[in-house]
Amino acid sequence: MKPLPILLFFILLAVVALVSLSLGKFPLPIGEVAAFLAWKSVGLGHVQPDRLPLLENIVLQIRLPRILNACLVGGALSVSGASYQALFVNPLVSPGLLGVLAGASFGAALGMVFLKSWFAIQAATFLGGVAAVGLSLFIARIYQVRSTLMLVLGGIISGAFFTALVSIVKTLADPYTQLPNITFWLMGNLTLADRSTILRMGVPILLGILGLLLLSRQLNALSMGDEEARSLGVHVEWIRALVILLATLISTLTVVLGGIIGWVGLIIPHTARMLIGPNNETLLPVSALLGASYLLLVDDLSRTLFTVEVPIGIVTSLVGIPFFMLVMKNARKGWQ
Amino acid sequence: MTGQILARFTKPLGDFCLDVDLSLPHRGVTAIFGHSGSGKTTLLRCIAGLERTEGSLSVNGEVWQDANRFLPTHRRPLGYVFQEASLFPHLSVLGNLNYGRKRTQQEHRVGLEQAVDLLGIGHLMDRKPDKLSGGERQRVAIARALAVSPRLLLMDEPLAALDLARKQEILPYLERLHEHLDIPVLYVSHSPDEVARLADHLVVMESGRTVAQGPLGEILARLDLPIHLGEDAGVVLEATVAELDPTWHLARLNFPGGSLWTRDSGLTPGHSVRVRVLARDVSLALQHYEHTSIQNVLPAVVEAMAPDDHPGLTLVRLKVGGSVLLARLTQRSAFTLDIQPGHSIFAQVKSVALLE
Known part of the structure; x- marks a missing residue:
């Protein structure tokens, strides 16, 4: 593990977060936000007393939860993508590989049509994601082949199945009230989660990320190929199971927080790998920090670009695709 | 039984069927020799536990597999050298050597220095794998397999992917291993020359069966060796x-x-x-x-x-x-x-x- 890049990307995230806190319909000077945060956290710095209620309201009540949300979602999707890419030794892999996003979409859509409470919808989203991954593992298991190819095929089947189920729910939904909600959710949106949801999802997401970071050394071993790893004494099945469990868990939780946000889990691990190399011990934390910064920036764009907020899933794709085309040329570099 | 490697496997694989019953000395180099498709690599993979099949295996009195138990590969104290070396791309040579070593802290019967010395890779320690030649990579892979202090070293045609010059570069190191280590080695090869240079004991395989096994000199001197060495007899x-x-x-x-x-x-x-x-x-x-x-x-x-x-x-x-x-x-x-x-x-x- 190299501490320096991790520190640098942490600083980047802090700067981006600070900028994001000052951006919005009611612009605040960055210096004032920084002074306010310093005063609030360690009691240093000077803030004009008459501005305090305003800052308290805008920075802490309105913008901070949103920023935490973006960080959690961006970080979780990127770490989960990086882990999947390492696990399958394949640069084309993204967190949705095992059908988790399709499953979560189905859960959410079903919840919005048939369930009343917000919490029940969130629970359904989570269960849908887990069910989809469960299905792909089950399909891979039927053939009793412990190969990654079977897992990938299982994921494709499971993803297609749950996408079809989403369409069924959409046709059943009330076209005036429920259908727009579902569509809006599937576009990806960071405005839907309230403070308590963010806190409730934040803890397991952070724990999941931490778990994957702890497994990064073992993930390195798998990048060499199953049999080599086994002959060096690595318990391949256990590590793979744990990584799939944790990566699935956190990517499902991001759907609860922000709907379907594509591309982040593919682009960010790639970019991070190009910048700092394939060692997962550094790659995973850097992916988390870079992913959080990226989604924050994209979220800033989506909330400031137009008077009406653009769903973030659309912006991640629109910004992400040209960006990815730029870096794609060097995509092989980070794997060597 | 101590002092011996006892292996018995039956594995039907379509037309091909592996059916072996071996008792090999737990010392020196045993070459598993045969033409392509004779099942020698399958046999080695069964011994490593990479293929699961019916049979039994005990190494120096320790049971690795029988009717009731199957020790998974990662718990078998073995070193495996594959045809093509795959090293961790992000680690230096030293990092690669240390990787497996950290997992076997309880017994260090082969010193890291000894492994490095035997394979002559001391000057490569700080390099990254992409800066190594094919021969050097394979030597690092062999040293890494040794550095985990295996109780059995399995080598699957470690020279097959290399050209003649690289082979000649590595063979002397393999001979040194033979002289200086008391770890039993199972060496799969289809090259009579490698076998003659390295082996003490020979197992000849054909269509999944062992057709001869015994000390090298004895087997090579047989006239009825069912495998035809032709010019190499x-x-x-x-x-x-x-x-x-x-x-x-x-x-x-x-x-x-x-x-x-x-x-x-x-x-x-x-x-x-x-x-x-x-x-x-x-x-x-x-x-x-x-x-x-x-x-x-x-x-x-x-x-x-x-x-x-x-x-x-x-x-x-x-x-x-x-x-x-x-x-x-x-x-x-x-x-x-x-x-x-x-x-x-x-x-x-x-x-x-x-x-x-």
Whole structure:
């Protein structure tokens, strides 16, 4: 593990977060936000007393939860993508590989049509994601082949199945009230989660990320190929199971927080790998920090670009695709 | 049983069926030899636990597999060298060597320095794998397999993916392993030359079955070896350097039953060496001719004869004191000279290949 890049990307995230806190319909000077945060956290710095209620309201009540949300979602999707890419030794892999996003979409859509409470919808989203991954593992298991190819095929089947189920729910939904909600959710949106949801999802997401970071050394071993790893004494099945469990868990939780946000889990691990190399011990934390910064920036764009907020899933794709085309040329570099 | 590797596997695989019952010495290098598709790699993978199949396996009295238990690969104390070395791209050579080592802290029977020294990779320690040549990569992979202090080292044609020059670069290191380590090695190969240089014990496989197993010298001297070595038929002798002739740059090697002159390639008197005498380099004479360019003429007794690959040729097994030589001659010369089992005769050895 190299501490320096991790520190640098942490600083980047802090700067981006600070900028994001000052951006919005009611612009605040960055210096004032920084002074306010310093005063609030360690009691240093000077803030004009008459501005305090305003800052308290805008920075802490309105913008901070949103920023935490973006960080959690961006970080979780990127770490989960990086882990999947390492696990399958394949640069084309993204967190949705095992059908988790399709499953979560189905859960959410079903919840919005048939369930009343917000919490029940969130629970359904989570269960849908887990069910989809469960299905792909089950399909891979039927053939009793412990190969990654079977897992990938299982994921494709499971993803297609749950996408079809989403369409069924959409046709059943009330076209005036429920259908727009579902569509809006599937576009990806960071405005839907309230403070308590963010806190409730934040803890397991952070724990999941931490778990994957702890497994990064073992993930390195798998990048060499199953049999080599086994002959060096690595318990391949256990590590793979744990990584799939944790990566699935956190990517499902991001759907609860922000709907379907594509591309982040593919682009960010790639970019991070190009910048700092394939060692997962550094790659995973850097992916988390870079992913959080990226989604924050994209979220800033989506909330400031137009008077009406653009769903973030659309912006991640629109910004992400040209960006990815730029870096794609060097995509092989980070794997060597 | 201690001191032995006992392996019994049956594995049906479509048309092919692996069916072996081996008892191998738990020391030295055992070569598993056979043509492509004879099941030698499958056998090695079964021993490593990479293939799950019916059977039993015990190594020096420790049961790794039987009817009730199957020790997974990652818990077997073994080192595995694959045909193509795959090293961690993000780690230096030293990092790669340390990787497996950290998992086996309880016993360190091979020092890291020893592994590095034996493979001659000391100067590469800080390099990244993409800056290594093919031969160097394979040497690092072998050192990494050794550094985990295995109780059994499995090598699956470690030289197959390399060109001739790289092979020649690595073979001396493999010979050093053989001399300096007391870890038993199972070495899969289809190269008679590698086998002759490295093995002490030989298992010959064909269509998933073992057709011969035993000490190298004994197996190679068999006339009925069901696997045809063709041009490579010949025996391996263990010899000691007896004297040097600096005037003619020759060295005399003593083997049980006689001595042979060979080119002196910097040998030290008293050292033991291994030489290979190919059947095609041995001719027979009824008398000890003085006027011949051949330096090595040994009195021998014909032990047995067998038809060779080609109908015009015959293979003759000769007893030279305590050792055995093979000679290849035409059926016609055998007929004209009336060569029959029991006859005393002179073996003329045209050339001797020094193996180590």
